[in-house]
Amino acid sequence: MILSIQDVVKTYGSHTAVNHVSFDVPKGSVFGLLGPNGAGKTSLIRMITTITGPDSGTILLNGEKLNERTPEKIGYMPEERGLYKKMKVGEQLLYLAQLKGLTKAEAHSRIYHWLTKFDIKDWWNKKIEDLSKGMQQKIQFIATVVHQPPLLILDEPFTGLDPINTSLIKDEIRQLNEEGTSIIFSTHRMEQVEEMCDHIVLINRGENVLCGEVQHIKNQYKQNHYRVDWQGDLPGEFAQRFPIVKREKHAVTVQLHDEKESNDLLIYLIQSGVHITHFEEILPTFDEIFIRTVEGEQQPVKS
Amino acid sequence: MSKLSLIIKREYLTRVTKKSFIIGTLLAPLGLLVYMLVIVGLTKYESGGEIKVAVLDEAGVIKQMPDDKGIRFIPTSGKTLEQLKTEVQNKQFDGVLQIPPLGSFSKKEHTVFYHSDDRLAPEKSSVIERKVGKKIRDFKIDSLKLDPQALDMLETKVAIDPEKITGSGDDDSKYTAGVGLVIGGIMAFIMFFMVTMYGAMVMRSVMEEKTNRIVEVMMSSVRPFELMLGKIIGAGAVGLTQVLIWVVLGGGVMLLVPLFMGGIDPSQMQGAMPAPGEMPTIDPEEIEGETFRFMTEIGKQNWPLIIFSFIVFFLGGYFIYSSLFAAIGSAIGDDLGEGQSLTLPVMIPIILAFYITAFAGMRNPNSGLMVFASMFPLFSPIVMPFRMAFSPPIWQIILSLALVVAAAFFFVWLAGRIYRVGILLYGKKVTFKEIGKWMFYKG
Numbered sequence A: 001m002i003l004s005i006q007d008v009v010k011t012y013g014s015h016t017a018v019n020h021v022s023f024d025v026p027k028g029s030v031f032g033l034l035g036p037n038g039a040g041k042t043s044l045i046r047m048i049t050t051i052t053g054p055d056s057g058t059i060l061l062n063g064e065k066l067n068e069r070t071p072e073k074i075g076y077m078p079e080e081r082g083l084y085k086k087m088k089v090g091e092q093l094l095y096l097a098q099l100k101g102l103t104k105a106e107a108h109s110r111i112y113h114w115l116t117k118f119d120i121k122d123w124w125n126k127k128i129e130d131l132s133k134g135m136q137q138k139i140q141f142i143a144t145v146v147h148q149p150p151l152l153i154l155d156e157p158f159t160g161l162d163p164i165n166t167s168l169i170k171d172e173i174r175q176l177n178e179e180g181t182s183i184i185f186s187t188h189r190m191e192q193v194e195e196m197c198d199h200i201v202l203i204n205r206g207e208n209v210l211c212g213e214v215q216h217i218k219n220q221y222k223q224n225h226y227r228v229d230w231q232g233d234l235p236g237e238f239a240q241r242f243p244i245v246k247r248e249k250h251a252v253t254v255q256l257h258d259e260k261e262s263n264d265l266l267i268y269l270i271q272s273g274v275h276i277t278h279f280e281e282i283l284p285t286f287d288e289i290f291i292r293t294v295e296g297e298q299q300p301v302k303s
Numbered sequence B: 001m002s003k004l005s006l007i008i009k010r011e012y013l014t015r016v017t018k019k020s021f022i023i024g025t026l027l028a029p030l031g032l033l034v035y036m037l038v039i040v041g042l043t044k045y046e047s048g049g050e051i052k053v054a055v056l057d058e059a060g061v062i063k064q065m066p067d068d069k070g071i072r073f074i075p076t077s078g079k080t081l082e083q084l085k086t087e088v089q090n091k092q093f094d095g096v097l098q099i100p101p102l103g104s105f106s107k108k109e110h111t112v113f114y115h116s117d118d119r120l121a122p123e124k125s126s127v128i129e130r131k132v133g134k135k136i137r138d139f140k141i142d143s144l145k146l147d148p149q150a151l152d153m154l155e156t157k158v159a160i161d162p163e164k165i166t167g168s169g170d171d172d173s174k175y176t177a178g179v180g181l182v183i184g185g186i187m188a189f190i191m192f193f194m195v196t197m198y199g200a201m202v203m204r205s206v207m208e209e210k211t212n213r214i215v216e217v218m219m220s221s222v223r224p225f226e227l228m229l230g231k232i233i234g235a236g237a238v239g240l241t242q243v244l245i246w247v248v249l250g251g252g253v254m255l256l257v258p259l260f261m262g263g264i265d266p267s268q269m270q271g272a273m274p275a276p277g278e279m280p281t282i283d284p285e286e287i288e289g290e291t292f293r294f295m296t297e298i299g300k301q302n303w304p305l306i307i308f309s310f311i312v313f314f315l316g317g318y319f320i321y322s323s324l325f326a327a328i329g330s331a332i333g334d335d336l337g338e339g340q341s342l343t344l345p346v347m348i349p350i351i352l353a354f355y356i357t358a359f360a361g362m363r364n365p366n367s368g369l370m371v372f373a374s375m376f377p378l379f380s381p382i383v384m385p386f387r388m389a390f391s392p393p394i395w396q397i398i399l400s401l402a403l404v405v406a407a408a409f410f411f412v413w414l415a416g417r418i419y420r421v422g423i424l425l426y427g428k429k430v431t432f433k434e435i436g437k438w439m440f441y442k443g
Helices: A041-048 A089-099 A104-117 A133-145 A163-178 A190-196 A214-221 A261-271 A286-298 B003-016 B019-044 B081-089 B122-143 B148-154 B174-212 B214-219 B224-261 B266-272 B284-300 B303-332 B336-363 B368-373 B380-388 B394-422 B432-438
Strands: A003-012 A015-025 A030-034 A056-061 A074-077 A151-155 A182-186 A199-204 A207-213 A225-231 A244-247 A251-255 A275-282 B051-057 B071-075 B095-099 B113-115
Touching: A003 A041, A015 A041, A015 A056, A015 A199, A030 A041, A030 A190, A041 A056, A041 A151, A041 A182, A074 A133, A074 B214, A089 A104, A089 A133, A089 B003, A104 A133, A133 A151, A133 A163, A151 A163, A163 A182, A163 A190, A182 A190, A190 A286, A199 A214, A199 A286, A207 A214, A207 A286, A214 A286, A225 A261, A261 A275, B003 B019, B003 B224, B019 B224, B051 B081, B071 B122, B081 B095, B081 B113, B095 B122, B174 B214, B174 B224, B174 B303, B174 B336, B174 B380, B214 B224, B224 B303, B224 B394, B303 B336, B303 B380, B303 B394, B336 B368, B336 B380, B368 B380, B380 B394, B394 B432
Parallel strands: A015 A207, A030 A182, A030 A199, A074 A151, A151 A182, B051 B071, B051 B095
Antiparallel strands: A003 A015, A003 A056, A199 A207, A225 A251, A225 A275, A244 A251, B095 B113
């Protein structure tokens, strides 16, 4: 485990922002930290980055309790980003890198490496305020990763980026991940979660409501919906045999009792002489899981 | 390099390399130069121009009156007031000065009339009053057959010199107050200047980081306290740099001003001062004596102690006030207008300390109020340097120094508690009550 959150509580006055939350972030994973606004994600991140401390509970980074060396092992890109507007790109990056414990020479060569990589070497002497928002974002990304931290925490890293820069940063994140960097990824954008993350935790009202491997959670939340595309005519009594969830022109989504029934469905269709062109299991999207979990929390279903 | 020194270095360098700093620092002495030249020019400036005044001396006190301050006195003989008035209307004179007969010598007041349709400038009217008064005095001395030298002997200047009964050495004189006021005044001025300029600079810079949203990135690298302290020290160093440059440049200006003064016509300079013989004469030896006594008083001060305390009080005061500014800056964020209204409570103690010194201190530098004010850390950086000229008990100085150092640590710590919460809080109007709560949040 790169990071282990154990029974962490954080209160601000009378408000409990984080309420006995525990989860682990596996080494080398891309970990989604999800939750609606005000759920306590930022409070959690601030404790991991040692900006604040927990009231109780323990946070371990690489098995070690958080300490004054911790900031050097974490790269944090907050959602509310910013740079010193009047500073030059080079100075700014040098400053931030040195604050992360790099020597000036080290910092210099790494920054140069990144600027070359992004093809923006000639920006060294440009002032931040003269750069576009997207350009500033690149500088911000470099500032986050320049000290090669084993753990990256990215809060909504793609907001404000155009598609080209989004895919550029995405590729860099993937590459860093392949090189062994663990990444915590906080976002509202569920399609990004599905695209990037292998593990998630869902925080709602300060509590851990859902946690685990992405595939596992999807399976857990699946409702045995299967979709068939066909050509020809469906038998008349099909709808009685298999409850239809959604009907399209040449496709139908049905609700099965369990996943073993999928074979029965196929056999039934083949025997009825329908020509099957496509067959798939419909897994819930993270959007649905998110909404179901969060709303289920707020309005508990009476059984 | 430690993080704190990195922060100080950045805070310092980004400021002193700014164009506005360089220009401001260089222009200020120039502004001072212009200001002094304007003052010099104003003293040269004669209001009005010359006027001609016909003197109708019904009292017979004036034989002749020398011209002064652009007034020409023209004696008239045998002409009546009506004739002279016509002559004024014919522009032969600007006005008629009518001195009615004196009457009884015991009268302490005497009214003279100035007939003209033009207003008499206040400066000229006081010159005339003074000159006529002097003439009447001379006339009375003459008429009463008094000995002018004997009269001079009546004047005695009395100076009080306080002497201690117990203890020796530390002998106060009336000049002590002057020296104290100068030291206290300089201290108050420097404090006020540093706090308003650089305390406010700390506040703005905190607000800027908060609005820029860089602060969260910074917080993930350094502790909030380090960032705040770095800012305070960095801005203070900028202030000292600026003061140092000004001292050097200001010294240059002081040397330059006499050169311009040299271009002034000495006779006009003399005109600006009362002509000899019309004011009680000041013995040059006496001036020398005064200066000597003042210098002795300055020499008698315990300078090593004063300079040491001066530095401690200055640093203590700066840290106390600028940390308060940092705390306020962290709490308000991007609303500069709100910031300015919140800075007022911070400014009040400085102003108060100055008034206490100027009024209570001048009356009795060792009164209960002064002793209290010289202990209270928000006041002591300004009040104690003043009191030190009056050689207060050494334990009071030590206690005051200890308190200001302790308070500086306390206020920096306190501001740090507020800062670390405020800096990460957005979009909320903050009340003082809430700020109070932040101090008790856990880390």
